[in-house]
Amino acid sequence: MKVDGREAKRSAIYLPVSAKFLIALIGAIAWMGFSIWAAGPWLADLKSYVGTAFAIFLVYGIAIIPGFMNAFMAISLVLDKRPPHRPLPVYPPISILIAAYNEEASIDETLVSIDQQKYPGELQVIVINDGSADGTAQVVRRALERYGWLSFVDLKKNGGKARALNIGFKEVLHDLVVTVDADSFLYRGALASIVERYHADPSNTRAVAGKILVRNSRQNWITRCQEWDYFHGISAVKRVQSLFQGTLVAQGAFSVYDRAALTEVGGWPECVGEDIVLTWALLNAGYRVGHCEDACLFTNVPSTLRQLVKQRQRWARGMTEAFVKHPRILFKMRLSTFFIHWNLLFPWLDLAFTIGFIPGIIFALFGYYWIVGPMTLALIPAAFALSFLMFSIERRMFKKTGLVVRKNIQGFFVYVLLYSLLLQPASVLGYLDELFRKPKAWGTK
Known part of the structure; x- marks a missing residue:
């Protein structure tokens, strides 16, 4: 069989996933080595004020480890050349679960967006109130008259999202189960795309996370900067984790799961972070979790500082729950375990940022550069460079799917320069919530 020059060239430069991982790891280690050398004077100076142990805790937590992570991310994103998913000759039937709590204002639009998908296979949608x-x-009862694929489970007492999903799961008829949040809107072709990706991914895949974007981004500066967080940071992390065979969160807002695998791991666990704990249960069972970057769902994000902080507290608490419930996952010999160990560092990084970097900014304003000085300011161009790389990748995906990246310069600068000042302290509060066993309740995302 004749192979043209382009095909031959593509074959010649093909890199297996393990080689990409090794290249990214070596590059990140090299960057960390340079950072340690460059931070020598800073570390020596800080030791004289706070002692050796605390100085190492701060410098490595604020700059060295985050620099390693950013370098690994950047190299991995450059190397990520995922194969496209293609239309299926026959689309499998799917069941969609929508757990709803006080969603009168949005649930009807969510159902409209599902209907507009015109999914080419059999469809079952179960709303659990x-x-x-x-x-x-x-609202849902009125919708029953319009949609033949819709069914309704009306729970009289609030019991939490996990319980609602598990009750709805008992009514599922099909082998592929999709979860969709009740205040979301599916972009065109999202259901077909996520099912195509599920079938195109390796055979041990048992879940695929969709792409979540911000629906209410024009509301205020809080939602504008979250638009960049979802478009940039969260999407990039899922891309890289998926490249290395293990997306760590198949988020409940929009993901597809294998019904038999859900049954095997016991469904959704009763906890704050039911989606991350479920995902880790699938990974712990030896399965792969993927990500479909062009299956887009728009969702409403927190619009007040209080809501945003509470959300990130829940996310941090959910990660802690996952470690508690699945400690053996740390010893699984697979590429995705690298990111599990990576997550172990987050409490350290969040705490160092909260008790070191934020006070350090205040000290710097008065001329004391013990913590925040020239070395930390040098990280700002690196942050913008990584953001530009993420932007370039996501813009290509937007163009492919017919979406347009709107101008949101104010939100971008808030996201790059100030966002962590809110979110990392919120994460610390989440770790403390779990440590002191604070009550758990339904939350936003």
């Missing part, structure tokens, strides 16, 4: 105190149940 989790004891809503508003008119959610009445």
Whole structure:
């Protein structure tokens, strides 16, 4: 069989996933080595004020380890050349679970977006009303008259998202199960795309996470900077984790799961971070979790500082729950375990940033550069460079799917320069919530 020059060239430069991982790891280690050398004077100076142990805790937590992570991410993103998913000759039937709590204002639009998908296979949609105190149940009952694929489970008492999903799961008819948040809107072709990716991924894949984007981004500066977080940071992390065979969170907002695998791991666990704990259960069972970068769902994000902080507290708490429930995952010999160990460092990094970097900014304003000085300022161009790389990749995906990246310069600068000042302290609060066993409740995302 004749192979043209382009095909031959593509074959010649093909790199297996393990080689990409090794290249990214070597590059990140090299960058960390340079950072340690460059930070020598800073570390020596800081030791004289706070002692050796605390100085190492701060410098490595604020700059060295985050620099290693960013270098690994950047190299991995450059190397990520994922194969496209293609239309299927026959699309399998799917069941969609929507757990709803006080979603009177948005649940109807969510159902409209599902109908507009025109999914080319059989469709079953189950809305589980989790004891809503508003008119959610009445809105869904009216929708039953319009959609033949819709069914309704009306729970009279609120019991939490995991319980609602598990009750709805008992009504599932099909082998592929999709979860969609009740305040979301599926972009065109999202259901077909995520099912195509599921079938195109390696045979041991048992879940695929969709791409979450911000629906209410124009509301205020808080939602504008979250637009960049979802478009940039969260998407890039999922891309890299998926490249190395293990997306760590198949988020409940939009993901597809294998029904038999869900049954095997016991469904959704009763906890704050039910989606991350479920995902780790699948990884712990030896399965792969993927990511479909062009299966897009728009969702409403927190619009007040209080809501945003509470959300990130829950996310941090969910990660802690995952470690507690699945400690053996740390010893699984697979590429994705690298990211599990990576997550072990987050409490250190979040705490160092909260108790070191933020006070260091205040000290720097008064001329004391013990913590925040020239070395930390040098990280700002690196942050912008990584953001530009993420932007370039995501813009190509947007163009492919017919989406347009809107101008949001204010949100971008807030995201790059100030976002961590809010979110990393919030994460610390989340770790403390789990440590002191604070009550758990339904939350936003």
